[in-house]
Amino acid sequence: MYSDSKIAAKLSCGRTKAAVIARNVLAPYAQEQLVSDLKTCDYFSVSSDASNIGNIKTYPYAVQFFSPEIGISKKLLDFYEDPYEPSKDIFNKIKSITEENELKMQQISAYSADNASVNYGKHNSVYQKLYDVNNHIKKANCNCHVINNCVKYALKAFSVDIESIVIKTFNEFSSSSTKTEKLKECFEFASVK
Incomplete structure (x- = not known):
């Protein structure tokens, strides 16, 4: 990167240094820039889905938004661990991340997740809880899951x-x-x- 610098040529960045730089410098800066972009746009959509890594359950808080300068952007605002999977806990975490970043729940235009009942069930789902706070929010079901379920049931025929x-x-x-x-x-x- 600094081919003319003798000092920079001697620097190396192993796994530990790279992780510290990513966690403590790059990630906070990227998050700050993303929050700044989200504050200037009227609406954004939120995506979240549980992933199991061994016995650890992790969730992303991913956003998609439009800005005239950049166009459509898909970015990760937060990534958290939570051993609990009830809709109440997922909703509370989405709400707290939104508010901690000084964003408004009314800015969320759509919620996207897999089609599990915890996310989109008729009663007591994450979507229902988000809708109670913001009745303009739309369902953005996962098309891959919809197509997979469609094919699975069609093949039975x-x-x-x-x-x-x-x-x-x-x-x-x-x-x-x-x-x-x-x-x-x-x-x-x-x-x-």
Whole structure:
């Protein structure tokens, strides 16, 4: 980075130093810049979903917003651990992160998460709790989960075993380079990647 500096050329940054710089310098600066951007925009959407890392449950507080200078931005505002998964705890954490950053719950235009009942159930879900505070908020269900569920239930209606067909198709093409090349030509002709 500083090719003309003899001092900088001698610096090295191992895992410990890099982690400290990322945690104590870069992350706070990035968060400060993001909060500044969010304060200037009227609305933003929030995404959150639990991830299990061993016996630790972590949640992101991700936002998506539009600014005329940048366009659509998708960024991470916070990332936290919480061993509890009830809707009340998730809602309270979303609310506290929003308020700690001096943002308003009324700025949240949409809530996105997986389609679990804790997030979108008819009664006592995170979405319902957010809606009680801000009745303009929209559901932004996870399209990947919607499509996965749709395909899963549609496949049950087939009279043939799809898994068997997929395995037989794979076996047919995986054992012959000639057949694989013909399949590639077919995909190229159909403009399928």
